[in-house]
Amino acid sequence: MEWKKASLREALGKTLLELGGKVPNMLVVNADLAGSTQVTYFVKEYPERTVEVGIAEQNMIGVATGLAMMDYIPFVVTFARFASKRASDQVSLCVDYCRTNVPIIGAYAGIFTGAQGATQQMICDTAAMRSMPNMTVIDTADVHEIRGVLHYAVEHKGPLYIRVGRDEWPVVFDESYSFELGKGVWLREGSDVALMSSGVLLPYAIEAAEILQEEGVDAGVINMPTIKPIDVDLINDVARNVGAIVTLENHNVQGGFGSAVAEALVNNYPVPVEFIGLQNVYAESAPNDDLAEKYQLTAPWVAAAAKRVLERKNKYWTRRT
């Protein structure tokens, strides 16, 4: 499929600028990554509402906590690696435990980070963040979803982590996109297998559904931006009515979105699942398309996973009857 593409980080920067005009008590806390995260849009328009702390993310989280305690909405914008790992204890205690209203943006989440390699990629952040009891965790698929989620973020009460990608990426949604916390959405109905995606692998799911249709498999596509709290009701419905799931995430398959879906399933209606994502390996430097192919994230790989899970489903139902 041919997709129109748009820059994810530019959407982040421009949306923060837009929110700056609407929400007077909103601040951006930056740790010398304004260019990389594109918060430059905000910084240029609102220098007095930008708090530049330098390359010091632990302090960044503490300062944001203090600002939030004084009723500001301090957007912490840094790389997913630094938000989830470098400052993990500060996030855990000052933000999560203390239930502080600090929206944390994990930019450069996943492996598509401009060919910069494993050190600028982050495939463990969802796992780290969703293990924190009070944290809400959201992944974003395209520029419209980024905008929708960030508009939600200024209303959110409590700890919040939002994953955002970097590069030019397929535009799946349009201006009418609206985000609802904790809700997955069917983008395409399907009765044989459900392709459940959180984040930027969504276009691969949509393409995979097309491939599968040509092969006589009726695959549905669900977009599930909220990883925590996960949409248990929808997962239960899918388990009962479809009975086979492929999860897609730009993250390690251990501890991320797929794990969250699987946890919900085994508590209710366990059905077979296949996991698309990093298979417990780190990635490397390369153009995005090459990485997507090598790490088996693209549509043909998703379609193959769908057929595997369908086979397991058929065996499973046979056993049950």
Next chain:
Amino acid sequence: MTQITGRNGKPYEVDEKEVKRLEYICGLVRRDILQTLYRVGRGHSGPSLSLVELLVTLYFRELRLDPTDPKWPDRDRFILSKGHGAVGLYSVLAERGLIPREELDTFESLGTRLQGSVDSIWLPWVELTTGSLGQGLSVSLGIAMGAKRQGKDIRSYCIMGDGETQEGNVWEAAMCAAKFKQDNLLAIVDWNGLQGGERHEVMPSMEPYADKWEAFGWHVIEIPGHDVATLLTAFHEARQVKDKPTIIVAHTVKGKGVSYMENETKWHLGNVTKPLYEQAMSEINARLEALSEYADG
């Protein structure tokens, strides 16, 4: 006799009566600390006892607060970054009348507001849960920034342990506070020379300590930390400093006020037996007796 300006902006005399009165309160606080730790059977005695004068001068003379409303928006903000000094803080809150003294008996028991490390989720008089060391100063800085942005005369205070300042996060905050010329921020280091397991000497060197803070752009006041008159004067001095954060390096004695605990690493976290409790109480009571004429007023 020294005349200073109080936090309320009014001139205020630090005379003998004032000093003795506060010393008497410190005695009461030490009594509460020992009673609490003896009843519970464990707890951070040393790190709480070294804090007493710092906390008493803050809560009885310096911090602007509303005793009826822990969340009064214009209150000064205080963070005890060395969260393990919890019993010290709870005892001061009790003597200040902010929590019932009987509540001290619930320390560390199931459902208590008085958690082992100070905890803002459980107790509204605590601004921030601490106990994972090195995080408080950054939050105090954020609060100070927020107050300035709002044009409010709110001061932000943070007490850290000396060992705590081995944490890198502290120096990130130190650098940042100087950059923002955060003169409504006062850090206090409880420099008792001992840390959890060991004396400073076996740790990576923190010396020259005051020079480090000065090099980071802070106004540094180095004082004896159990001298209430000097503490009050130091708070006053800190309030006059413009365009810089201030740090008070308060030289204290770990376990202060109980002879066998003083300067003993093993009393970082110790179990007070009955004979030891009785000895401690007789020392504290003797001190209170000597100051008894200042009990009221």
